[in-house]
Amino acid sequence: MKGNFYLQGFLTFLKIGLFTIGGGYAMIPLIEREVVERRQWLSKEEFLDLMSLSQMLPGVFAVNFSIYIGHRLRGFRGSLALAAGIVVPSFVIILLIAMFFQAFAGNQVVEAIFKGIRPAVVALIAVPCIQLGRVAHITLATAFFPILVAVIIAIAGVSPVYVIIAVAVGAYCYGRFFKEG
Amino acid sequence: MLFLELFCVFFKIGLFGFGGGYAMLSMIQAEVVTSNHWLTSSQFADIVAISQSTPGPIGINSATYSGYISVVNEGYPAIVGILGSLIATVAVVLPSFLLVLLVLKILNHYREHPLTKTIFAALRPTVVGLLLAAVIVLMTKDNFGSVTDTPWQFCVSVFLFLAAFVGTFFYKVHPIRMIILCGLAGFLLYS
Structure with missing residues (x-):
């Protein structure tokens, strides 16, 4: 058995x-x-x-x-x-x-199909971004945080790995020294 | 050397991939497209489309696909590409096993602890930022065409982007159906 x-x-x-x-x-x-x-x-x-x-x-x-x-x-x-x-x-x-x-890379028909799909993929990632934002209760006032994260990653080119570590450590310190007093 | 790098990159992705498949995609993009240049932005968009329309978890699909394509892009034959996809897939799964063995007991004990809750509450909006970064980075000439050089492709792309957004967000069209429809539009308009 x-x-x-x-x-x-x-x-x-x-x-x-x-x-x-x-x-x-x-x-x-x-x-x-x-x-x-x-x-x-x-x-x-x-x-x-x-x-x-x-x-x-x-x-x-x-x-x-x-x-x-x-x-x-x-x-x-x-x-x-x-x-x-x-x-x-x-x-x-x-x-x-x-x-x-x-x-099939370089095939005209395959390339035409994927030329149509690529912009749609960007939209498909934008949708869960907004949905997750709702779940995380992000309002116009708190939207600066995910926007700041996006700017750091997309424009400054910092790896998301470091951003996640920094946020986790920051939250730990905040919880440890401010919330618990 | 490429294989070791591939292993390290996907191990890192598995270890820090908080927030599900999409957040993982933005991490894969940052590592594989932006910092290591193993894939182009278009190839990455293709991976997302293919991962979405095939069975299995998106994290595994994209690791397997990126592993293969990045090795083949470096000029290796297909058989070596299989090895690349195997390495990437094992590497992305490995941290989960290690976490079970090492951390599960500790986390199980501390999961109701206020500190744990504070950390996870802070990670949630971070993941939203990760997804937003993926959207920004994917809005390139490769994926949308350029206003001056290929105005027709640019207009079609903007239209398809808006249509896909409105369709999936407001009308709850299934993402796979959306991908098929936009592929059909591409076929009719470009070939």
């Missing part, structure tokens, strides 16, 4: 990875159906608990989530099995596309 778990877990997450388009958050309902309802590996509460933890930590959300579920169920080897299931379909499909696409 124990030997079965790794294969079963791998295949379950392989299926989830294969059939969700649109990123990690689109996987949540599928993972819930498989892990909570069908296999009953986790309770609903445990599921939500692991989900919020996966969102807190850096990295690819769906990968984090599968690592935590696997770790909760079977430790390190469990996390390896589930994470591999999520990553493999994406890896294989994208690799094939990249190879195919490279072979």
Whole structure:
């Protein structure tokens, strides 16, 4: 039975990875159906608990989530099995596309299609920017902060990595020395 | 040397990629396009479009794709490109494993701590800034054409940008459908 778990877990997450388009958050309902309802590996509460933890930590959300579920169920080897299931379909499909696409680079029709798509992609990134801004309760008065961050990254050319470290350290110091007194 | 750099860059992206796939994209862009010049701005936009319309997490899709293309762009054959995509993908996932093993217990203990909450409250608007930076950096001649040299492409691009924004933001058109429609528009208007 124990030997079965790794294969079963791998295949379950392989299926989830294969059939969700649109990123990690689109996987949540599928993972819930498989892990909570069908296999009953986790309770609903445990599921939500692991989900919020996966969102807190850096990295690819769906990968984090599968690592935590696997770790909760079977430790390190469990996390390896589930994470591999999520990553493999994406890896294989994208690799094939990249190879195919490279072979068609310079093709007039492909170039025309992507000339139309590129400006749309910029809009597709602008939309979650505004949505996230709403979730983070950003108003006109507080908008200076994300704008400042954007200027530092886009115009001054500072890597987002340093910006994130600086904000985290700044928030830590603020919380430690001002809020707690 | 390229492979070691590829590993380090994607490890860094995995380690500091707070805020989900889109925030990670802006980090990939800063590292892969702006500072290392492995990809052009157009190639990056293509990656985003392809990652959006194929299965799997966007962070993995873009790591795999960037790993392959950046190695091939440096003049290596396709088979070495596969190695590049493997390295980038493993590197972006590795920090998550390390964090589980090392930090999970500590974080689990401190997640309700006011300091943890303050840090994450500050990171949220930062991620908004990251996305805004990605939007600004992608508004280039490569992606939109130029007003003086290619006015037709520029006008079409501005129109498609606005249409895609209004469509997905106000009318909740699915991003994949939007990408297909704009690809069709490109096909009809440019070829």
